[in-house]
Amino acid sequence: MAVTSTAAPRRARAARGGPLERQASRLFWPFVGPALAFYALLFLAPIAYAAWTSLYKWDGMGAMQWRGLGNYQTLLDDQAFHYAVTNTVKILVVGGVATFAISFLLTLALREMAGKMFARSVLFFPCLVNALVFGIAAGFLFGPTGPVNKMLNLLGIDAVPKWLSIDNLPAMIIATIVWTATGYYTTIIMAAVDQIPTYLYEAAELEGANAWQRFRHVTLPLSWEVVSVCAVLWTVSSVKVFEIVLLFGGGATVSSAPIQTWTTAMYVYYSAFPGSSVPKLGLAAAAAVVSLIMVGVFVLILRRMMRRERVSL
Amino acid sequence: MRAPKVLAAGVVAALALTACGGDKGTTEEKGGQFTYWSMWKENEPQAKVIKAAIDKFQAETGTKVTVEWQGRDIRTKIGPAIAANKAPDLVENGFDVISSLLASTGQARDLTPVYDSEVPGEGKKVSDVIPAKYLDAMPKDPDGVTRWIVPYVLNSAMFYYNKADADLAKTPATWDDFVKLCETLKAKDKACVASDGDNTWTNFLFMDYLLVRDNGPGTMGKIVNDKTGAGWDQPGVLETAKRIEAFVKAGHILKGYDASKYPAQQTNWATGKAAFHLDGTWVPSEAQKNLASGFKVGEFAVPTTAGGANTELDIIPLGFAIPKRAKNPEPAQKFIAYFLKKDNISGISTEAKNITPRADVPAPEELLDAQKLLTDSPSRLPIDGVSGDYLDKALFPAFSELWLGKATAEQFITKAKEGHLAYWKANG
Numbered sequence: 001m002a003v004t005s006t007a008a009p010r011r012a013r014a015a016r017g018g019p020l021e022r023q024a025s026r027l028f029w030p031f032v033g034p035a036l037a038f039y040a041l042l043f044l045a046p047i048a049y050a051a052w053t054s055l056y057k058w059d060g061m062g063a064m065q066w067r068g069l070g071n072y073q074t075l076l077d078d079q080a081f082h083y084a085v086t087n088t089v090k091i092l093v094v095g096g097v098a099t100f101a102i103s104f105l106l107t108l109a110l111r112e113m114a115g116k117m118f119a120r121s122v123l124f125f126p127c128l129v130n131a132l133v134f135g136i137a138a139g140f141l142f143g144p145t146g147p148v149n150k151m152l153n154l155l156g157i158d159a160v161p162k163w164l165s166i167d168n169l170p171a172m173i174i175a176t177i178v179w180t181a182t183g184y185y186t187t188i189i190m191a192a193v194d195q196i197p198t199y200l201y202e203a204a205e206l207e208g209a210n211a212w213q214r215f216r217h218v219t220l221p222l223s224w225e226v227v228s229v230c231a232v233l234w235t236v237s238s239v240k241v242f243e244i245v246l247l248f249g250g251g252a253t254v255s256s257a258p259i260q261t262w263t264t265a266m267y268v269y270y271s272a273f274p275g276s277s278v279p280k281l282g283l284a285a286a287a288a289v290v291s292l293i294m295v296g297v298f299v300l301i302l303r304r305m306m307r308r309e310r311v312s313l
Numbered sequence: 314m315r316a317p318k319v320l321a322a323g324v325v326a327a328l329a330l331t332a333c334g335g336d337k338g339t340t341e342e343k344g345g346q347f348t349y350w351s352m353w354k355e356n357e358p359q360a361k362v363i364k365a366a367i368d369k370f371q372a373e374t375g376t377k378v379t380v381e382w383q384g385r386d387i388r389t390k391i392g393p394a395i396a397a398n399k400a401p402d403l404v405e406n407g408f409d410v411i412s413s414l415l416a417s418t419g420q421a422r423d424l425t426p427v428y429d430s431e432v433p434g435e436g437k438k439v440s441d442v443i444p445a446k447y448l449d450a451m452p453k454d455p456d457g458v459t460r461w462i463v464p465y466v467l468n469s470a471m472f473y474y475n476k477a478d479a480d481l482a483k484t485p486a487t488w489d490d491f492v493k494l495c496e497t498l499k500a501k502d503k504a505c506v507a508s509d510g511d512n513t514w515t516n517f518l519f520m521d522y523l524l525v526r527d528n529g530p531g532t533m534g535k536i537v538n539d540k541t542g543a544g545w546d547q548p549g550v551l552e553t554a555k556r557i558e559a560f561v562k563a564g565h566i567l568k569g570y571d572a573s574k575y576p577a578q579q580t581n582w583a584t585g586k587a588a589f590h591l592d593g594t595w596v597p598s599e600a601q602k603n604l605a606s607g608f609k610v611g612e613f614a615v616p617t618t619a620g621g622a623n624t625e626l627d628i629i630p631l632g633f634a635i636p637k638r639a640k641n642p643e644p645a646q647k648f649i650a651y652f653l654k655k656d657n658i659s660g661i662s663t664e665a666k667n668i669t670p671r672a673d674v675p676a677p678e679e680l681l682d683a684q685k686l687l688t689d690s691p692s693r694l695p696i697d698g699v700s701g702d703y704l705d706k707a708l709f710p711a712f713s714e715l716w717l718g719k720a721t722a723e724q725f726i727t728k729a730k731e732g733h734l735a736y737w738k739a740n741g
Binding site: 059060061062073074077078079080138139143144145162163164165166248249256258259260270273274275276277278279 | 388389392393395396407409410412413414417418419420510511512513514568569571572573574575577700701702703705706707709710713717732735736738739740
């Protein structure tokens, strides 16, 4: 294998000593300050406000009542939140593994296939379609007498699955998310794979590496940086899954989606804007804070797990 | 032709206002002004009826109405507007939304003055044209007020069927008759009711009605408010659950209901695949375009049990409310009374195809049975107005198992009680 790897310096070199460095350090705050102020104002302050709100009982209009950690206790006791967290983690882990496995498989096939640009566009297409379409299409395609079941009947399968029953909805939702996300991540990963010089593959082939070995020893290490960024993007986006759940659950209002299908984002929305009960903004904020911590922890774990020494050519 | 006329009327009204002069909102204009957030989008039939009334109101009174056609999103916008002290002067929605968002939080204005005022030009008070029984059923706000809404649409929930179908010529008077009729239909290979398995609120209407028929008024409300969960252990409640279990097990629900997505089965009912459908009075207009040819929609109430003692009928009013922090409540109140005039509110029936709370405004033809039932029956709130939070989190997961044939009546009671105790632990 003609790959050499060198460890990249972990830390930037100490910014002390010479006049250039001194100048640079003097300009540090004037340059970073405005950006930091914006960031604090637009991101940190709202998060702090949410954290503060989560300690109160509040309908969003009247006076706020102190609840301390009461809202967090409610989350612990609330069956709906248990469903929400379980579903979100399922989407993140099961959906994530499936999405990336399929993306890699496609990468493997796409790298060498003719007309790959066209194939890529086709794969990317579902990502552009509004989730609304899937919600409506699912009702038609997977209904008891829909085309999917008709086809299964033609194939001689009489015991057709109840695709849209409440028990199966979470799996249907994950499958739809995987389908739409695969094209997106395949496109990003393919962009990285395109940068890998073909002579590496040729050399690998000459040395008798099969398709899997070429993937394992050439493609994966050389696209690792991009893959790990994709993994973070996936984590962040999966915690925000919302509209697809809403649409699979019926569509008109949040409450028409059964709690068995809720995600944390649905829970937050339902608490803040319920159909016919008093808004609970404190609870919504608490659930949002918990989601935020969840993403943070997952991203940290993921970054740690995926940390590799940079491979350079 | 309509739009230019409307526009012209608006321009005239605006000019009339400028002619009157004065700073907006601060000095006394001829009729003042108010802001109105509608739950309809501008192209919906209800919006067209309201818009026509606003135009006439502006021209006649010189009041300037600033209307925003918010659509259903209004629900999420009222709260923040009130918090920012920018509350609109007039809002509208279903009673359940207004109740939970404004009334129960003490943010809705007492509209008793509207009920005491006269419907312009009719020599009658608003309270004379809107029967008190509809309002007395409303949940009380923190001050004990039930007059925080003035309805202009009166929905209900009942059975729909095809009056032209000879098999359904005689509507059942008791639940037992109903089940017998279902058996007869079954012998003819006809399904009895259509139901979308994922539409749990609608499906629960069966149980909700049977609970009051079997156990008397307010049963569900009492069960929910007893935090010990003892309400679920009453023998009468189990009996009702057993009726549902027997109905489900007998196969009276059109097949495929446990694996379809709303409104697939409602459509199947409209095309004639099942005899009956129980849901809100919005069904006839929703199903209109799918109705089989010759289909003549009629209604009847969920039949009685236990000697026919309880004949209560659900009311689902939709109407106006005024936030307490509204800055111009008086002109808004005047508009409410104005809209209830027969020639204004009639459009809600003729154009928007809804029943109005005025008994002297005939409902659309397909809802005439429903209107008669509403006039003749005592009123109640669906599911006793229990908070949606309780239903979605505690009750519906258990009930959907019973309805989808996955749990027996006893298992349902056990699961509902578990959900009940968990709910009150989390929300107590």
